[in-house]
Amino acid sequence: MTTTSPETLLVIGGDATGMSAASQARRLKGPDALKIIAFERGHFTSYSACGIPYWVGGEVSSVDDLIARTPEEHRARDIDLRMQTEVTAIDPANHRVRSRNLKTGNDVWTAYDKLVIATGARPVRPPIPGIDAPGVHGVQNLEDGQSLIHTLEKTEGRRAVVVGAGYIGVEMAEALLHRGYEVTVLNRGEQPMATLDADMGALVHEAMNGMGITTVSGAEVSKILTGDDGRVSGVATEDAEYPADVVVLGIGVEPETTLAEKAGLPLGPSGGLLTDLSMRVRGSENIWAGGDCVEVLDLVSGQLRHIALGTHANKHGQVIGSNAGGGYATFPGVVGTAVSKVCDLEIARTGLREKDARAEGLQFVTVRVESTSRAGYYPGASLMTVKMIAERRTGRLLGVQIVGREGAGKRVDVAAVALTAGMTVDQMTALDLGYAPPFSPVWDPVLVAARKAVAAVRQAGG
Amino acid sequence: MTTTSPETLLVIGGDATGMSAASQARRLKGPDALKIIAFERGHFTSYSACGIPYWVGGEVSSVDDLIARTPEEHRARDIDLRMQTEVTAIDPANHRVRSRNLKTGNDVWTAYDKLVIATGARPVRPPIPGIDAPGVHGVQNLEDGQSLIHTLEKTEGRRAVVVGAGYIGVEMAEALLHRGYEVTVLNRGEQPMATLDADMGALVHEAMNGMGITTVSGAEVSKILTGDDGRVSGVATEDAEYPADVVVLGIGVEPETTLAEKAGLPLGPSGGLLTDLSMRVRGSENIWAGGDCVEVLDLVSGQLRHIALGTHANKHGQVIGSNAGGGYATFPGVVGTAVSKVCDLEIARTGLREKDARAEGLQFVTVRVESTSRAGYYPGASLMTVKMIAERRTGRLLGVQIVGREGAGKRVDVAAVALTAGMTVDQMTALDLGYAPPFSPVWDPVLVAARKAVAAVRQAGG
Numbered sequence A, B: 001m002t003t004t005s006p007e008t009l010l011v012i013g014g015d016a017t018g019m020s021a022a023s024q025a026r027r028l029k030g031p032d033a034l035k036i037i038a039f040e041r042g043h044f045t046s047y048s049a050c051g052i053p054y055w056v057g058g059e060v061s062s063v064d065d066l067i068a069r070t071p072e073e074h075r076a077r078d079i080d081l082r083m084q085t086e087v088t089a090i091d092p093a094n095h096r097v098r099s100r101n102l103k104t105g106n107d108v109w110t111a112y113d114k115l116v117i118a119t120g121a122r123p124v125r126p127p128i129p130g131i132d133a134p135g136v137h138g139v140q141n142l143e144d145g146q147s148l149i150h151t152l153e154k155t156e157g158r159r160a161v162v163v164g165a166g167y168i169g170v171e172m173a174e175a176l177l178h179r180g181y182e183v184t185v186l187n188r189g190e191q192p193m194a195t196l197d198a199d200m201g202a203l204v205h206e207a208m209n210g211m212g213i214t215t216v217s218g219a220e221v222s223k224i225l226t227g228d229d230g231r232v233s234g235v236a237t238e239d240a241e242y243p244a245d246v247v248v249l250g251i252g253v254e255p256e257t258t259l260a261e262k263a264g265l266p267l268g269p270s271g272g273l274l275t276d277l278s279m280r281v282r283g284s285e286n287i288w289a290g291g292d293c294v295e296v297l298d299l300v301s302g303q304l305r306h307i308a309l310g311t312h313a314n315k316h317g318q319v320i321g322s323n324a325g326g327g328y329a330t331f332p333g334v335v336g337t338a339v340s341k342v343c344d345l346e347i348a349r350t351g352l353r354e355k356d357a358r359a360e361g362l363q364f365v366t367v368r369v370e371s372t373s374r375a376g377y378y379p380g381a382s383l384m385t386v387k388m389i390a391e392r393r394t395g396r397l398l399g400v401q402i403v404g405r406e407g408a409g410k411r412v413d414v415a416a417v418a419l420t421a422g423m424t425v426d427q428m429t430a431l432d433l434g435y436a437p438p439f440s441p442v443w444d445p446v447l448v449a450a451r452k453a454v455a456a457v458r459q460a461g462g
Helices: A017-030 A049-057 A071-076 A143-153 A169-177 A200-212 A259-264 A310-324 A356-359 A409-420 A425-429 A445-460 B014-028 B047-056 B071-075 B142-154 B168-180 B196-210 B260-263 B310-324 B354-359 B409-420 B425-429 B445-461
Strands: A006-012 A034-040 A082-084 A085-091 A096-101 A107-111 A114-119 A121-123 A159-163 A184-187 A215-216 A219-224 A230-239 A241-243 A246-249 A254-256 A286-290 A338-342 A346-349 A366-373 A381-393 A397-404 B007-012 B036-039 B080-083 B085-091 B096-101 B107-111 B114-117 B121-123 B158-163 B182-186 B214-218 B221-226 B231-236 B241-243 B246-249 B251-254 B286-289 B339-342 B346-352 B364-372 B384-389 B397-406
Touching: A006 A017, A006 A107, A006 A169, A017 A034, A017 A071, A017 A114, A017 A310, A034 A085, A034 A310, A049 A169, A049 A219, A071 A082, A085 A259, A143 A246, A159 A169, A169 A184, A169 A200, A169 A338, A184 B445, A200 A215, A200 A338, A200 A346, A200 A397, A215 B096, A230 A246, A241 A381, A254 B346, A286 A310, A338 A409, A338 A445, A346 A366, A346 A409, A356 A366, A356 A381, A366 A445, A381 A409, A381 A445, A397 A409, A397 A445, A409 B409, A425 A445, A425 B007, A425 B286, B007 B014, B007 B107, B014 B036, B014 B071, B014 B114, B014 B310, B036 B085, B047 B142, B047 B168, B071 B080, B085 B260, B114 B310, B142 B246, B158 B168, B168 B182, B168 B196, B168 B246, B168 B339, B196 B214, B196 B339, B196 B346, B196 B384, B196 B397, B231 B246, B286 B310, B339 B409, B346 B409, B354 B364, B354 B397, B384 B409, B384 B445, B397 B409, B409 B445, B425 B445
Parallel strands: A006 A034, A006 A114, A034 A082, A114 A286, A159 A184, A159 A246, A184 A215, B007 B036, B007 B114, B036 B080, B114 B286, B158 B182, B158 B246, B182 B214
Antiparallel strands: A085 A096, A096 A107, A121 A254, A219 A230, A230 A241, A338 A346, A346 A397, A366 A381, A381 A397, B085 B096, B096 B107, B121 B251, B221 B231, B231 B241, B339 B346, B346 B397, B364 B384, B384 B397
């Protein structure tokens, strides 16, 4: 019987990907075989950033609800978790990372056999004058959420401006509405929800107006206005000024890959780390990366994309932990599914938009149908609009967008699975989906769209 | 320019399949090219039989709501629809059918070039003494629904017994509960919802008890009891007697193929007509059949099954109408998806149950997980149980059953599409399903089950 010293797995970043990877590796290998050290610069681990808007809006009462696992719970599983400790350098040649204890200022180098980079994303903060003024808030992490709630609680004025009309923007608009604010959303693009085509975004715009959320499109913010006290007082675009007691930035995020870039690790077109299907960083033997700091393969277009989404981050962590723990798993890619809501409006998409398909040189047909969430005669049946994009000639499904009320959003999952399977719209018309009057019309809305798409493909010819 | 006389398409049965076929054929060919005659022995066309429980229960206020298209609307589209006219014989050798006008008693033969058989299903009525007593009701068609509502309105007692605990039985139990009845469901099997495995049926049983619906399992009805007035007074099993002011039969249906059988057309193991993928009756050139009177291919087991379900009936009609109208379409088969509810309990299934898999000689693993409909911290998140069955060694998905509250039922669609695509549970774990806290936990319940199934397949070995 020989005793070997355990390997060391270092994890940079204590959120979804990092701690999922650590936990899964621990499941596969005990502390005698694998030492696991995780570094987290903040105060929280394994939390749901996606839940922040609902915490701010008051649906979720406590920050604790958003935390899936505390540092103590991780430590109880033999993970040496170092909180408020920021990794400041990765040295792949010497298999070590440098970290700084933010409480003491001490720097130390720690050697690794295996490394996981899960540094996440950082909010885009364009160089707008005044963007750092008190009363201007991002909502990227729990500290941001706490800070915003603090501001909302002490602010007397009730005018809020949200900059950006993507997922975060519209969810924050809802949260502020719930808080009793008069909400204006400033949207640079043609319509809110640029992850949809503009015709579907227009439906969101109309619905938001109906909810009392003022949505201004084509509004490029030029300046954050401040009062005599230095606090935010409004937002200026080229065309107008919008008074504001609080401003929330929901402009989007970009991969946080500063450390990786300095270490010479390969980045893709969106600035995210490049990995293989096992989530191992390209060109490295013993470094994995996942979550919001990597690019993923879009299975529909065949292109790399950066998608910051908790569900991918968790899957990546699971795959990385399996591989780092001596098991085997891969992450094949995404089809670009996303679902969101503003008040009772549900918004979903998967696959390619028209502009994506065009950019890939694909020729396609597009159909739009209105149908209902339940049998038309069943109480609570609500209208939804389903847009479907199919490739010309082959009829292959390329994308689906849905805007509607209760029961609309998760219907996109059917299309997500069909995209993954490479189905044609003709094949989709025969799908055996659950039917009963409280759940669906006799032809599910997705199938109604598929039938219309079949006709459009036929009409478009070869 | 030559003038040819139009072909004649005859349709037997004016409900989902028959009138969908007629309408689709009419879309493809105008009245100059195709004469369409449809025979319906009842008073209604194109109605939702699946909606009857909700009409009886009061959620749907008028029978008109259940009618998708009236006879007049069909006639306005140049369909010669003959109501209260029963087809009494099919003569394939001479390309004609005999029909009887039920109002006049007149019999006539009508010639066809093309024939659609859409005779539907008939309720199983076992030879139980007293089954025809006043106060005992089936719920197969709108006439049955009207008759039951009439009985409920004039009955003073408030004790109802439902015989059968399948979809119709549990939906009728809910309807009678809504009407203020004290409801007892007598179930011959081990658990209600025999379309689920017994362990999942037990969850339904427990929930029904919680709703105040008394559910008696292993209860074989031996006699309908009647009072001095000849009206129903109760239901007797071998073990007990259950007093009843009204009795509803929800025992299931069988294919109505009396005419077809007499005409020598081929029937399958469940007594349904046998067709090819174009829904043409096997061995015939110009006869199609669809809906509740045919057997369909179960794509998971490769076996023929009889499934009476409105969504299939409509799809069949669409396919038949395309082919009869000179177009081309096929119906590839089903995967056995069904969804239902009792009050707020949602019940769904797709693919094979354990006993189906066993009957097919398949070896498999089974997992069961509990998860939530939304992120656990999001208001309204409710528990659901997902059972997943996967083939040993290959990991191919074989079936899924779900029992839960709001948001549980339609999740089965993801599994239905995965079954259609022949996915393994390993492939399913990477599915890019819609995630946001109001819609799903970060791992959708179906994916949680898939992950556990992957581990079970691995553990079961080769």
